[in-house]
Amino acid sequence: MARQGRRQPAEHRRKPFPWRQRVQEGLRAARAAVRRLAPRAGQRVVAGREAGYRPWDPEVIGVDTATERAILAALNRGGIRGTLLSEEAGETTMAGRSARAGAGSEPVYVIMDPFDGSLLYRRGIPAHWFSALAIYGQDGQPRAAGVTDHLTGEIILAEPAGVVRIPRPGARPVPVHPARTASLDGAFLETYLKKPPYLYAMATALRPLFERAKFILGNGGPYGFADVACGRIDVYFGWNEALTEVFSAIYIAERAGCVVTQWDGSPIRFRPDIHAVYSLVCSANLRLHAEVLQSLKGIPPPKGLMP
Numbered sequence: 001m002a003r004q005g006r007r008q009p010a011e012h013r014r015k016p017f018p019w020r021q022r023v024q025e026g027l028r029a030a031r032a033a034v035r036r037l038a039p040r041a042g043q044r045v046v047a048g049r050e051a052g053y054r055p056w057d058p059e060v061i062g063v064d065t066a067t068e069r070a071i072l073a074a075l076n077r078g079g080i081r082g083t084l085l086s087e088e089a090g091e092t093t094m095a096g097r098s099a100r101a102g103a104g105s106e107p108v109y110v111i112m113d114p115f116d117g118s119l120l121y122r123r124g125i126p127a128h129w130f131s132a133l134a135i136y137g138q139d140g141q142p143r144a145a146g147v148t149d150h151l152t153g154e155i156i157l158a159e160p161a162g163v164v165r166i167p168r169p170g171a172r173p174v175p176v177h178p179a180r181t182a183s184l185d186g187a188f189l190e191t192y193l194k195k196p197p198y199l200y201a202m203a204t205a206l207r208p209l210f211e212r213a214k215f216i217l218g219n220g221g222p223y224g225f226a227d228v229a230c231g232r233i234d235v236y237f238g239w240n241e242a243l244t245e246v247f248s249a250i251y252i253a254e255r256a257g258c259v260v261t262q263w264d265g266s267p268i269r270f271r272p273d274i275h276a277v278y279s280l281v282c283s284a285n286l287r288l289h290a291e292v293l294q295s296l297k298g299i300p301p302p303k304g305l306m307p
Helices: 019-036 039-043 062-077 118-122 196-205 222-229 250-256 286-296
Strands: 045-048 059-061 081-086 090-094 107-116 130-137 142-149 155-159 162-166 188-191 215-217 235-242 259-262 277-283
Touching (some): 039 118, 059 118, 062 118, 196 235, 235 286
Antiparallel strands (some): 045 059, 107 130, 130 142, 142 155, 235 277
């Protein structure tokens, strides 16, 4: 008679925590909040930021708080607990409820940009409305990350198993692949250019690179990483980007195989400092990244611009 194997302890049989699912639930909640929100309510100034936090961007409007609350409620229901680092709330504690299937998650860091594109929303301009969300362990390693486009319904999700794109609600997830572009000549570049201080500073500093490109997308923040991961953009430049705009989505690019470093080529590592800012380059592949860094040598970073 065959010997029965030993039973594994309960902790060994426990399923891995569904980090990607929790991120997706949070992003879906944000999209639902935006759809429910009346434009006038979403455009209204509802709060100011705490003294010392984002003094260059002091006003919080209704769509910011609505999406943040929706995401937090979804994460709380899903058992996520730890420390929240969010563009609107700053740094706060997340208690979390017990997850639906057993105990909640390990303590984590939740990095969030609840609604990217507030100024455009406030003027009723339907362009570049995004939400971004990532979860990092206390070991500094990412668990999952995702972004959503409120205008198309697209969701892009990253986890250790890979990166997928859900083009629209109800569609099947498909893998993403960065572009194979090997040279700056004819490349598609992206960097934030909307506010005049960024526009003039970046256009002046990066003119030698811009002149070699085929197209410049004047967007920035979390979706820049997603654009490179999906092969839509070849190189994304970030300058003085806040922690919430970087680590809410950088894992999407990294897990897709893109290369991300600071402008001088040094690595970028997560540290839970809500006031941290980063100047970075995200390229579709290593060969292109090497050319970008070489082209940046001798170009001083823009000056006189508050992060």
